[in-house]
Amino acid sequence: MPEGMSFSMTVAQNGQFAYVADPIAQHIVKVHLEDLEIEGELELTFPPAAITWLGIAEEEEEHDHEH
Numbered sequence: 001m002p003e004g005m006s007f008s009m010t011v012a013q014n015g016q017f018a019y020v021a022d023p024i025a026q027h028i029v030k031v032h033l034e035d036l037e038i039e040g041e042l043e044l045t046f047p048p049a050a051i052t053w054l055g056i057a058e059e060e061e062e063h064d065h066e067h
Contacts, residue, residue, distance in 0.1 A: 002047045010053040023047035 005023040017039065020029045026047050030040040
């Protein structure tokens, strides 16, 4: 374990997923909370020091504007 670092976790506001930052393997793991299965991994080129949930970006709706 890199000095001064530890595993950290955050839970998505929608309650379906937890994200675990692993400083040893330098990746973030996405875990489905109901199934307790790994849904995905994000490989990093550095050890993550912490992780924070900021939300999901809303998709912009197309607007028909008459000018």
